[in-house]
Amino acid sequence: MPVATQASLKGLTYQQLADTGCKICLNNTYHLGLKPGQDTLAKVGGAHALQGWNGNLLTDSGGFQMVSLLELARVTEEGVRFLSPHDGTPMLLTPEHSISLQNTIGSDIIMQLDDVIATTSPDKARMREAMERSIRWLDRCITAHQKPTTQNLFCIIQGGLDLELRKACCEEMVKRDTPGIAIGGLSGGEAKDAYCKVVNACTGWLPENKPRYVMGVGYPEDLIVSVALGVDMFDCVWPTRTARFGNAITPHGVLNLRHSSYATDFSPISATCGCICCRPGGLGITRAYIYHVAAKETVGAHLLTMHNVHYLLALMGRVREAIVEDRFPGCPGGRWRR
Numbered sequence: 001m002p003v004a005t006q007a008s009l010k011g012l013t014y015q016q017l018a019d020t021g022c023k024i025c026l027n028n029t030y031h032l033g034l035k036p037g038q039d040t041l042a043k044v045g046g047a048h049a050l051q052g053w054n055g056n057l058l059t060d061s062g063g064f065q066m067v068s069l070l071e072l073a074r075v076t077e078e079g080v081r082f083l084s085p086h087d088g089t090p091m092l093l094t095p096e097h098s099i100s101l102q103n104t105i106g107s108d109i110i111m112q113l114d115d116v117i118a119t120t121s122p123d124k125a126r127m128r129e130a131m132e133r134s135i136r137w138l139d140r141c142i143t144a145h146q147k148p149t150t151q152n153l154f155c156i157i158q159g160g161l162d163l164e165l166r167k168a169c170c171e172e173m174v175k176r177d178t179p180g181i182a183i184g185g186l187s188g189g190e191a192k193d194a195y196c197k198v199v200n201a202c203t204g205w206l207p208e209n210k211p212r213y214v215m216g217v218g219y220p221e222d223l224i225v226s227v228a229l230g231v232d233m234f235d236c237v238w239p240t241r242t243a244r245f246g247n248a249i250t251p252h253g254v255l256n257l258r259h260s261s262y263a264t265d266f267s268p269i270s271a272t273c274g275c276i277c278c279r280p281g282g283l284g285i286t287r288a289y290i291y292h293v294a295a296k297e298t299v300g301a302h303l304l305t306m307h308n309v310h311y312l313l314a315l316m317g318r319v320r321e322a323i324v325e326d327r328f329p330g331c332p333g334g335r336w337r338r
Contacts, residue, residue, distance in 0.1 A: 004027055007047055010241075025053065026235045036050070046107075056109070098112075110154070131169050170206060195222075212230060249312065265288050274314060275311065
């Protein structure tokens with residue numbers, strides 16, 4: 001899922017996003033709750049109408065801001081007290097308020113408010129507290145949810161890198177029988193092998209008939225490995241953010257097209273890519289052109305965003321086809337098997 005945090009996918013119009021074949025993108029509850037605010041969202045009829053997006057929406061509950069805006073947040077059993085990054089106004093985000101906001105936003109998939117801390121934290125007691133609090137907050141979210149027939153509430157598994165905590169959380173969350181399940185708290189700087197151990201363990205404890213979603217993952221190699229470990233859904237700001245720094249995602253790695261070595265490279269961004277920038281009969285964008293505009297014109301970031309989003313969506317499309325056609329490692333018989 002491409003990430004449109006504040007109902008805006010930086011560098012793309014929603015028509016251009018739809019043209020990539022994208023069916024779902026992500027908004028953030030915390031940021032939309034601050035601006036434009038719940039009253040405005042209610043008046044316009046929700047975030048789909050606000051941003052002119054006819055596809056599906058998933059909203060993050062605001063829990064991640066406990067990490068990203070840590071200096072502005074204080075966590076208690078009641079909820080999270082934030083200071084607005086816009087004007088310093090206090091805001092209390094409780095499980096009930098998070099769900100109320102998401103009901104107003106009208107997203108198709110909504111996330112529980114969870115207690116999030118970095119996986120690299122050495123505070124084991126705080127890690128257990130966050131895991132157990134996330135279970136209690138899920139119960140409050142389920143009670144507060146006003147539109148369960150039209151909005152799918154996903155729980156979020158916490159527990160850091162401690163497999164015992166993760167198992168305990170999985171067991172409790174599965175009892176709540178939410179439509180989907182997220183594995184949260186990763187992509188926080190942990191080693192790759194530690195990440196893989198947590199994901200592999202969690203997918204083994206989770207039911208096979210519900211979608212599994214690892215939050216905040218977007219590097220191509222991480223997507224492929226995570227699918228092999230049994231994950232279905234992902235989101236990340238990296239494809240769009242790295243485009244704004246002049247970086248293109250390709251089968252040969254990430255190319256920094258602001259480097260002078262591309263000044264006279266008149267080949268496509270990626271010869272095998274089918275995006276509108278690269279494909280024959282498309283815009284005819286070359287690496288040299290991106291080099292020319294990336295440092296001083298917004299069109300450079302715009303074009304690379306179109307390419308990067310298309311590249312990752314196409315990659316996941318090929319993965320899906322390989323699974324259906326029994327060509328993906330680990331899925332004999334045409335269906336996923338661990």
